[in-house]
Amino acid sequence: MSRSSYNIDIESVFEGVCGLFPNLKPEEKEIMRNNITCQYFRKGEIIYKEGDTPQGLVCLSKGKVKLYKEGVGGRDQIVRMAKPIGFIGYRALFAEENYSATAEALEDSVVCIIEKNAFMGILRNNAELTLNILKSVATELGFSTNRTVTLTQKHIRGRLAESLIFLRDTYGLEDDGKTIKVYLSREDLANLSNMTTSNAIRTLSGFAEEGVIELDGRRIKILDHHRLERISDLG
Amino acid sequence: MSRSSYNIDIESVFEGVCGLFPNLKPEEKEIMRNNITCQYFRKGEIIYKEGDTPQGLVCLSKGKVKLYKEGVGGRDQIVRMAKPIGFIGYRALFAEENYSATAEALEDSVVCIIEKNAFMGILRNNAELTLNILKSVATELGFSTNRTVTLTQKHIRGRLAESLIFLRDTYGLEDDGKTIKVYLSREDLANLSNMTTSNAIRTLSGFAEEGVIELDGRRIKILDHHRLERISDLG
DNA sequence: TTAATTTTATGCTTAATAGCATAAAATGAT
DNA sequence: ATCATTTTATGCTATTAAGCATAAAATTAA
Numbered sequence: 001m002s003r004s005s006y007n008i009d010i011e012s013v014f015e016g017v018c019g020l021f022p023n024l025k026p027e028e029k030e031i032m033r034n035n036i037t038c039q040y041f042r043k044g045e046i047i048y049k050e051g052d053t054p055q056g057l058v059c060l061s062k063g064k065v066k067l068y069k070e071g072v073g074g075r076d077q078i079v080r081m082a083k084p085i086g087f088i089g090y091r092a093l094f095a096e097e098n099y100s101a102t103a104e105a106l107e108d109s110v111v112c113i114i115e116k117n118a119f120m121g122i123l124r125n126n127a128e129l130t131l132n133i134l135k136s137v138a139t140e141l142g143f144s145t146n147r148t149v150t151l152t153q154k155h156i157r158g159r160l161a162e163s164l165i166f167l168r169d170t171y172g173l174e175d176d177g178k179t180i181k182v183y184l185s186r187e188d189l190a191n192l193s194n195m196t197t198s199n200a201i202r203t204l205s206g207f208a209e210e211g212v213i214e215l216d217g218r219r220i221k222i223l224d225h226h227r228l229e230r231i232s233d234l235g
Numbered sequence: 236m237s238r239s240s241y242n243i244d245i246e247s248v249f250e251g252v253c254g255l256f257p258n259l260k261p262e263e264k265e266i267m268r269n270n271i272t273c274q275y276f277r278k279g280e281i282i283y284k285e286g287d288t289p290q291g292l293v294c295l296s297k298g299k300v301k302l303y304k305e306g307v308g309g310r311d312q313i314v315r316m317a318k319p320i321g322f323i324g325y326r327a328l329f330a331e332e333n334y335s336a337t338a339e340a341l342e343d344s345v346v347c348i349i350e351k352n353a354f355m356g357i358l359r360n361n362a363e364l365t366l367n368i369l370k371s372v373a374t375e376l377g378f379s380t381n382r383t384v385t386l387t388q389k390h391i392r393g394r395l396a397e398s399l400i401f402l403r404d405t406y407g408l409e410d411d412g413k414t415i416k417v418y419l420s421r422e423d424l425a426n427l428s429n430m431t432t433s434n435a436i437r438t439l440s441g442f443a444e445e446g447v448i449e450l451d452g453r454r455i456k457i458l459d460h461h462r463l464e465r466i467s468d469l470g
Numbered sequence: 471t472t473a474a475t476t477t478t479a480t481g482c483t484t485a486a487t488a489g490c491a492t493a494a495a496a497t498g499a500t
Numbered sequence: 501a502t503c504a505t506t507t508t509a510t511g512c513t514a515t516t517a518a519g520c521a522t523a524a525a526a527t528t529a530a
Contacts, residue, residue, distance in 0.1 A: 071384055072384070079383070094369050097375035102381070126362060127359055134329050135329055137373055138328075141330075141375060151386075152306075153429075154307055201477095201479060202480080203401070217526080330526090334478065436509060437509085
């Protein structure tokens with residue numbers, strides 16, 4: 001745990017987490033309350049590493065997190081972008097495996113963990129809850145399969161356009177209604193879109209020249225969303 | 236249903252399916268028995284199409300099935316290869332979505348379906364069973380993510396080598412201890428390995444020239460498994 | 471502030487893979 | 501058996517994306 005001195009309001013964090021579980025019985029909620037711990041991570045810090053053993057269900061309460069796998073040629077592949085309030089690392093927990101990706105904070109983040117056995121105990125006695133989780137993991141498997149197809153079949157422009165739309169859908173827009181509410185390095189954008197950093201830079205500049213987006217450092221404004229979607233769809 | 240006249244021993248099929256569910260209570264088994272139907276599909280026939288709505292849990296009792304998604308440029312991507320006894324299409328069922336891939340019989344196959352509501356009813360009252368399924372879907376999500384990385388990052392030779400190893404692991408070898416027990420067209424091999432048919436043919440010939448495999452039409456013998464793994468690992 | 475480091479930008483070259491054409495072989499249909 | 505169709509094989513060309521090199525800009529550290 002880093003900066004344990006940071007003042008986290010664990011009660012409000014806990015209530016936020018519980019909001020993700022509909023119809024939790026009071027006794028189940030009590031078990032969770034007694035088995036939750038919070039941690040603060042600064043931008044750039046690693047929450048867990050590929051290969052680590054899950055100690056519980058990890059919830060991102062505040063901040064932004066990227067999950068990535070080390071690729072064959074040293075190039076990382078970002079496999080998921082997490083936002084609050086939501087879970088990370090649950091796949092490994094439910095599969096009873098070690099983590100298959102590394103979780104790194106993209107911003108200062110608050111993370112809490114519900115102890116493994118306590119949580120699995122609740123699941124073993126609550127089929128409805130387990131079925132809900134099964135539904136969302138099955139939904140995610142669908143996304144993953146889709147992603148495999150688009151990452152392998154779309155061309156560079158299509159892949160990057162899709163990533164920008166994905167980031168907008170995931171994190172939303174600033175108050176101006178245009179700026180994507182997450183600031184990634186060109187390298188992260190590349191690792192999300194399966195391309196080299198050079199190509200992410202080049203293609204992004206191309207989009208800007210065409211007036212589809214506007215660049216200001218890491219801030220990306222979507223000027224012509226319709227055209228961006230067309231680029232994504234054409235592949 | 237095609238060739239409904241084909242003689243299927245539904246009792247032995249049913250017992251086979253039940254073997255996949257450990258600790259099923261007698262009353263649950265009875266519900267399943269009363270809600271199962273069988274179908275026969277000939278080689279090349281479509282079991283269900285991308286976009287169809289699941290009517291139940293589909294089990295492959297006999298035969299081999301490929302699951303593929305239509306890609307962006309018309310090129311198909313094989314996302315899974317199924318073998319008996321195992322389930323297909325469960326992802327869409329649990330996610331409450333339509334099928335995200337098409338299932339096609341690679342050989343004459345026997346498929347049975349446990350009616351949706353009957354099966355989901357069992358799940359809603361059996362947390363242990365649901366948790367088992369959650370575990371396997373989570374495991375599969377791990378495979379899928381891994382696959383995304385290898386399909387995007389490995390080079391053609393590495394991808395094809397990996398596919399051959401995957402096919403061997405999935406379907407096993409003939410009695411000679413060398414021939415992979417599934418016969419795919421070069422196009423299917425290409426669609427499994429994310430490459431064009433031309434490149435699958437070329438690369439396969441290359442492996443044969445190098446003495447890593449031996450080709451006899453669609454029969455593929457693995458002569459040097461160690462080298463094949465090295466090609467796969469190098470990417 | 472200054473220096474060091476990282477990130478971004480751009481141009482040029484090289485490598486990987488797709489695309490196309492043609493022919494041979496295999497398969498399936500009549 | 502014959503014809504038609506599909507699959508496989510091979511060569512050549514075009515396209516796409518990666519790899520490098522260099523410089524400018526931005527960020528971080530001292």
